[in-house]
Amino acid sequence: MNSNLLILTFCLRIIACLTVESTGSVTDRSRTFVRKEVKQPFNPRVKRDVGSTSSSAEFSPCVSPVSIQDFNKLKQNTHQHAFIDDDGSSVVLSWVGDGTGIILVLTLFNVPVTWFFDQGSSRLYRSEDSGKTFEDISNVIKNTYIRKEFGINVGPSNSQRVILTADVALTREQGGRIFTSLDSGKSFDFVDLPFHPGQPIVYHSSNPDYLLVSSIDNILWLSVDFGKHWTKIHENVQAFSWGPGITIFFSTHPNGTLDADQRGELLLKRTEDLGRTFSTVSNNLFSFGYIGRFLITSIVKKQGEPRALYVSSDQGDTFNQAQLPSATKEQFYSVLEADDDMIFMHVDEPGDTDFGMVYTSDDRGVLYSKSLERHLFAASGKSDFTNVTSLRGVYLTNVLDEDGSIRSVITYDRGGEWNPLNKPADVKCASDSKRCSLHIHGEYSISNQLAPMLPLSDPSAVGLIIAHGDVGDSITAVKPDVYISDDGGYSWMKTLEGPHHYTLLDSGGLIVAVEYYTDIPFKTVKFSTDEGQCWQLYNFTDKPIIFAGLASEPGTKTMNISIWGYMPEAGYKATWVSVTIDFEQLLTRDCEDDDYVNWLAHSTDEGDIANDGCVLGYKETFRRLKKKSVCINGRDYIVEKEQNPCLCTKLDYMCDYGYYREENSSECVEQPDFKDRQLEFCLLGNEELLMTTGYRKIPGDKCAGGFTPKRTEEQMNKRCGTAExxxxxxxxxxxxxxxxxxxxxxxxxxxxxxxxxxxxxxxxRQVNDLKYQVQTYRYSSLREDDDRCIDGELVANETHAGRGFHDDSDEVRALIYFIINFLNFLGGIFFNTLFL
Known part of the structure; x- marks a missing residue:
C-alpha cells in the first residue's frame, strides 16, 4: 500500500469518526454503544435502607467495599483483544441469543461509489465468551463486503438466526445477496435475491423463518423459509406495518406511483391471509401506523385542506375521528408513546415553532385531553419524550419556553400532571437564578452534541434513572454532569462530573461508567455497587486507547462489560481494541434475604399514610437491594412487588375532552373555546353527546370508590361520517x-x-395456502414528510409464501371503468358527474 493510499485510509478513518454501532432489534437483541433510554436513581426523602447516606460527587470520601484482593481478581478477569491488520473504519457488533455470550463483530472500510452502492471491505469476527476472545470468520462469508447501514441482523429470542446483507452488484438490474446462519454465526449460506433490500430484513416475532422486507423499488417481499425463496407481495408500497396475528397493513397509491406530492391520495390496504387477498380499509391516506392495539391514520378529507386523525381499535373494520386539532402542511402528528390502554399524541403548532401540544387519549384512542403545552419537538424530528421504564406512570420530557429556553418536566401519573424536576440537594444554584431545578438532556441535546447518552432505566432496576443534566433556570450548552435518582425521578443526586457513557449490570446492582472523550486516550473505568453514591476507579489497560463505545449484553442481567476503542500507533495506523471486564469474580457472594429491603414506590413521607404511594389507583411495594449490600442478584433475579388498591381522588382523573388543569391545581376547568357548547363527537358512525363534569379516569388506573364524578355518553339519533x-x-x-x-x-x-x-x-389467479404466525411492530411517530410519517423500529417479523398477489386497485379501476362507460352509454352527464 503506497503512502498516498495510507493517508487516504487514515483520513477516511477519522472522517468516519471510527464509529461503533450495534444492530438488531431495538428491544433487547443488541445495543448501540450509546445506550438509549435513561432513568433516574437516588432519593434522599425515601430511604431505601436505614443508614444509607448520599454522596454528592465521585470525589467525596467513601468507604470502599472493594479490597486490593478484589482488584487483583478484576485484573485477572480483564481480557483485551486487538484486531491486528484490520483496516476497518467502523465497527458493528451484535449479541446473538440471550445469555449465550456469543458476539458477532463486523469491521467495515467503505468508500461511496454510486448513489446507492458503496465499495469496500469487511471482516467478520465471532466470540463465544462475551468478547474475551474473538475468531476471524471472514472466510464463511467469502470475504464479501457487507453493507454498513444494515449491519448484522439477529433473529428474535434464542432463534440463533443471523442475516448479513451484502453488496455484490453495482447496478439496479442485478439483485442483492444475503448470508444466513442457523447456528449463531458458526456457518453461513448465501442467497442471491431477485431485488435489492431497501431496509433491514425483519423477522416474525415467533417464527424466525418468516421474513419481510421492502425493496428499493418499493415492492414488498416475503419469505417463509428463512430467505431461501422470496415472494412478491405487492408493488408500489409506500409504508407497511404488521398488525395483530397475521395481519399486514400497507399504503399504496391507486395509480401505481409514489410521488411525494401524492401523499393524501394513498390507499391503506390490509391482508389477513399473508397476501392471498387484500381489502382497502382507508382512502385519502397521508400516513399511518399500528402501535399498541391502535391503527392510526392521517387522512386528507379534501385535497388542499388540513389532515385529520382517525383511529381504529379493531384493525381497520371501523374508524373514529380523534378529537384533536387538524394538521396543516406545516404541521404533523407524532405518537410519542402508546400501549393497550392509551396514546400520548403530539400535535405540532402551526409554523416553524419547534413545539406543540401533548394530548392523552381515552382507552379507545378517540377522546383526547390536553396534557402538556409547548412540548419541545424540533423541526429536525427530535423529541425528548422518555418513558421511565423503572417505575410505572413516569415520563420525562422538555418544554420550550417563550424566551427560547428549554426546561425539563416530569409526570408520575401518565400525563395527568407535569412538574419541574426537584433540584438535587447536593448542588447549589446560581444566585441570580429565578427558578432552580434539574433539567435532563434528551434526544435533542444528543443531536446537538450537548450530551453523549440518553437517560437510562430498566424494569429490573426499580426506580433507578441515570441521566445527563444541568441545574439552573434551563438547559445550557455547558458540558452536563451525570445525575441519578433511585425513586423514579422524585429526587436526584449529582453522581459524576462531566459527560460519561454508562450502563447497568446485574439488574442495577452494579453501574459502570466511562468518561466521554472523543480524542483523548484513556485507561480508567468507574464502577459503583451502591447506585452511584461511591465510585471505584479501575485501570483496565496499561496502554491508553481512544474511546469508541461501551457495550454490554442486552438487558441488565450480565456481569460483563466491553470497552471499545482504537490504539494509535506509529505512522497512520490505528488498531481496533476490545477490552472485556468480567465483574462476576469481583462480586462473589450471592444476595440473600437480608440484602433486600421493602420499598414503597411514589412515597412522599408527607404524613398521609392512607394515600402515601397511591398513584394510578394503587400502591406498589417492591423488594429492592440495599445500597450497602455488595452481592450478585444473578440472572434468575425477578423483581418482587405487592399491590394494594386505593380510593379514587381527583389525581386519578385526567381532565376530560374540553377541559384542562390550570398550573398547580387539581381542578379541571372548561376550556374557554368550549364554553356553552355541546360536546359532540362521532363514534362508530353515530353522533355522541358527552355529558361530563370535566373528569375522566386515567386509562389503566385501578382505584375504586372515593371521588366518582358523573360522566355519560348519550347516543344521538344522528349519523356522522368516518374516514371511509x-x-x-x-x-x-x-x-x-x-x-x-x-x-x-x-x-x-x-x-x-x-x-x-x-x-x-x-x-x-391462484395462490398457495399459507401458514402464518403472529408479529408485531413498534412505531414511534406520525408526521408529515417521508421521514416523518409513522415510522418505527421493526421489533419482529412475519412472512408469506404465496406465489402471486391479489391487487385490489387493478380490479377497482377496471370495475369503475366498466360502470362509467355503461353510464355514458345511458347518456347521463348528470350521473357521470355524480359517480366520478
Missing amino acids: QIQTSKSKETTIVLAVSAVIMMIALVTGAFLIIRKYVCGG
Missing part, C-alpha cells in the same frame, strides 16, 4: 336520491355480471 365515508350535503342527497334509486339495481346487475365474467370466463 364520502361526505355530501343534505341538499345534494335529497336531489339525487331518486336518481340513485333508479339506477342502483341496474348497476348491481352489471357489476355482478362483470365479476362473474371475470371469475369464470377470464379466470382467477
Whole structure:
C-alpha cells in the first residue's frame, strides 16, 4: 500500500469518526454503544435502607467495599483483544441469543461509489465468551463486503438466526445477496435475491423463518423459509406495518406511483391471509401506523385542506375521528408513546415553532385531553419524550419556553400532571437564578452534541434513572454532569462530573461508567455497587486507547462489560481494541434475604399514610437491594412487588375532552373555546353527546370508590361520517336520491355480471395456502414528510409464501371503468358527474 493510499485510509478513518454501532432489534437483541433510554436513581426523602447516606460527587470520601484482593481478581478477569491488520473504519457488533455470550463483530472500510452502492471491505469476527476472545470468520462469508447501514441482523429470542446483507452488484438490474446462519454465526449460506433490500430484513416475532422486507423499488417481499425463496407481495408500497396475528397493513397509491406530492391520495390496504387477498380499509391516506392495539391514520378529507386523525381499535373494520386539532402542511402528528390502554399524541403548532401540544387519549384512542403545552419537538424530528421504564406512570420530557429556553418536566401519573424536576440537594444554584431545578438532556441535546447518552432505566432496576443534566433556570450548552435518582425521578443526586457513557449490570446492582472523550486516550473505568453514591476507579489497560463505545449484553442481567476503542500507533495506523471486564469474580457472594429491603414506590413521607404511594389507583411495594449490600442478584433475579388498591381522588382523573388543569391545581376547568357548547363527537358512525363534569379516569388506573364524578355518553339519533365515508350535503342527497334509486339495481346487475365474467370466463389467479404466525411492530411517530410519517423500529417479523398477489386497485379501476362507460352509454352527464 503506497503512502498516498495510507493517508487516504487514515483520513477516511477519522472522517468516519471510527464509529461503533450495534444492530438488531431495538428491544433487547443488541445495543448501540450509546445506550438509549435513561432513568433516574437516588432519593434522599425515601430511604431505601436505614443508614444509607448520599454522596454528592465521585470525589467525596467513601468507604470502599472493594479490597486490593478484589482488584487483583478484576485484573485477572480483564481480557483485551486487538484486531491486528484490520483496516476497518467502523465497527458493528451484535449479541446473538440471550445469555449465550456469543458476539458477532463486523469491521467495515467503505468508500461511496454510486448513489446507492458503496465499495469496500469487511471482516467478520465471532466470540463465544462475551468478547474475551474473538475468531476471524471472514472466510464463511467469502470475504464479501457487507453493507454498513444494515449491519448484522439477529433473529428474535434464542432463534440463533443471523442475516448479513451484502453488496455484490453495482447496478439496479442485478439483485442483492444475503448470508444466513442457523447456528449463531458458526456457518453461513448465501442467497442471491431477485431485488435489492431497501431496509433491514425483519423477522416474525415467533417464527424466525418468516421474513419481510421492502425493496428499493418499493415492492414488498416475503419469505417463509428463512430467505431461501422470496415472494412478491405487492408493488408500489409506500409504508407497511404488521398488525395483530397475521395481519399486514400497507399504503399504496391507486395509480401505481409514489410521488411525494401524492401523499393524501394513498390507499391503506390490509391482508389477513399473508397476501392471498387484500381489502382497502382507508382512502385519502397521508400516513399511518399500528402501535399498541391502535391503527392510526392521517387522512386528507379534501385535497388542499388540513389532515385529520382517525383511529381504529379493531384493525381497520371501523374508524373514529380523534378529537384533536387538524394538521396543516406545516404541521404533523407524532405518537410519542402508546400501549393497550392509551396514546400520548403530539400535535405540532402551526409554523416553524419547534413545539406543540401533548394530548392523552381515552382507552379507545378517540377522546383526547390536553396534557402538556409547548412540548419541545424540533423541526429536525427530535423529541425528548422518555418513558421511565423503572417505575410505572413516569415520563420525562422538555418544554420550550417563550424566551427560547428549554426546561425539563416530569409526570408520575401518565400525563395527568407535569412538574419541574426537584433540584438535587447536593448542588447549589446560581444566585441570580429565578427558578432552580434539574433539567435532563434528551434526544435533542444528543443531536446537538450537548450530551453523549440518553437517560437510562430498566424494569429490573426499580426506580433507578441515570441521566445527563444541568441545574439552573434551563438547559445550557455547558458540558452536563451525570445525575441519578433511585425513586423514579422524585429526587436526584449529582453522581459524576462531566459527560460519561454508562450502563447497568446485574439488574442495577452494579453501574459502570466511562468518561466521554472523543480524542483523548484513556485507561480508567468507574464502577459503583451502591447506585452511584461511591465510585471505584479501575485501570483496565496499561496502554491508553481512544474511546469508541461501551457495550454490554442486552438487558441488565450480565456481569460483563466491553470497552471499545482504537490504539494509535506509529505512522497512520490505528488498531481496533476490545477490552472485556468480567465483574462476576469481583462480586462473589450471592444476595440473600437480608440484602433486600421493602420499598414503597411514589412515597412522599408527607404524613398521609392512607394515600402515601397511591398513584394510578394503587400502591406498589417492591423488594429492592440495599445500597450497602455488595452481592450478585444473578440472572434468575425477578423483581418482587405487592399491590394494594386505593380510593379514587381527583389525581386519578385526567381532565376530560374540553377541559384542562390550570398550573398547580387539581381542578379541571372548561376550556374557554368550549364554553356553552355541546360536546359532540362521532363514534362508530353515530353522533355522541358527552355529558361530563370535566373528569375522566386515567386509562389503566385501578382505584375504586372515593371521588366518582358523573360522566355519560348519550347516543344521538344522528349519523356522522368516518374516514371511509364520502361526505355530501343534505341538499345534494335529497336531489339525487331518486336518481340513485333508479339506477342502483341496474348497476348491481352489471357489476355482478362483470365479476362473474371475470371469475369464470377470464379466470382467477391462484395462490398457495399459507401458514402464518403472529408479529408485531413498534412505531414511534406520525408526521408529515417521508421521514416523518409513522415510522418505527421493526421489533419482529412475519412472512408469506404465496406465489402471486391479489391487487385490489387493478380490479377497482377496471370495475369503475366498466360502470362509467355503461353510464355514458345511458347518456347521463348528470350521473357521470355524480359517480366520478
